[in-house]
Amino acid sequence: MNILNLRPVAHAVHNLNNDYDMRIPQKFLHLGLLGIVVIVASAIWTMITPSNYGGIGLIVGIVMLLPAVITRVVTNTANNRRFQVRDGIVDHANLRGDEQILDIGVGSGITLFGCAKQLKTGKGIGIDIYNPNAGGGTPDIFWKNAHKEGVADRVELKNMDARKMSFADESFDVVVSTFAFHHVGNEESRRKASQEIVRVLKPGGKVLVYDVGFALNELEQVMRESGFSVQRHGERFSMVMGEKSA
Ligand SMILES: C[S@@+](CC[C@H](N)C(=O)[O-])C[C@H]1O[C@@H](n2cnc3c(N)ncnc32)[C@H](O)[C@@H]1O
Structure with a gap:
């Protein structure tokens, strides 16, 4: 099944x-706030002086606001x-x-x-370093959502860098990740994180x-080098699925 052929989202999740x-x-928030200050200052400047600089300031302020907007x-x-x-990941994980x-x-x-909603005796562990420029939220938001989803008893959160995990070899049955790899860093960082995933995953x-x-790309390459069976779907946005030989 192609993961990109995604099923409609059940309305319940939004409720x-x-x-x-x-x-x-x-960094976009700070730039945007500065932009607002520039816009207000330019507007005041235009009102009290006859110069054209107010208009330039207005344009500069709007440009500064744009990344946040x-x-x-x-x-x-x-x-x-x-x-x-x-939901596509949950379908493909096919959890017991x-x-x-x-x-x-x-x-x-x-x-x-x-994934945790499918667990009975298993456990879901999330790792994050909560980089304020990576859009991922905070531990507080993580725990509020865990309670709202009814899975707080089945999950753990660890402040841990994907490039250097403290888990023992072969600790996990399934490793998932969404919209995070491009924040992990450059090619070398992504390769390190990929090697760590291979290390902490159990055979099978x-x-x-x-x-x-x-x-x-690095994850796909590292998994292939480690003898995984690998599937990849999509180009601009990709789903990479790998299975470690048992
Ligand atoms: C765009 S958010 C995605 C969050 C979540 N997976 C989702 O789909 O909503 C990317 C997350 O990756 C985290 N991150 C970036 N580099 C990391 C690293 N080296 N180790 C662990 N987490 C990292 C960021 O702090 C951020 O919370």
Whole structure:
């Protein structure tokens, strides 16, 4: 089945009052606030002097505001898609209910909690470093969502870098990740994170990762080098699925 042939999102997920919105990166927020100051100052300047500089200031202020506004519009538009991706991952994970699941760059928990709902005796662990410029939210938002989704007893959150995990080898049955790999860093960082995923996955375990295509090349390559069976769907946005030989 092609993961990009995603099923419609059940309306129930929107009624939980959960908060999975991606956050505006802090650097864009700061730039935007400065933009507002520039716009207000330019407007006052235009009122009290006859010069043209007020108009230039207005344009500069608007340009400074744009990254925050564009991010907000794009992330709002993408929300439905994010629920579809999470449901697609849950479908493909095909969980029995006793698995140990790891979510890399878990953010506010959307993907981990979708998986955790299928667990009976298993556990879902999310790791994140909560980079304020990566839009992933906060531990507080993670736990609020965990309670709203009814999975707080089945999940854990660890402040841990994907490039250097403290888990023992072969700890997890399933590793998932959504929209996080492009934030992990450059090619070398993404390769390190990929090697860590291979290390902590049990024999026969599955990897299901979705992100912008360019950010998943290293993961695909590292899994192939490690003898995984690998499938990849999509180019601009890709789903990479791997299975470690048993
Ligand atoms: C765009 S958010 C995606 C969050 C969530 N997976 C989702 O789909 O909503 C990316 C997350 O990756 C996290 N992240 C970035 N680099 C990381 C690293 N080296 N290790 C762990 N998490 C990282 C960021 O802090 C952020 O919370």
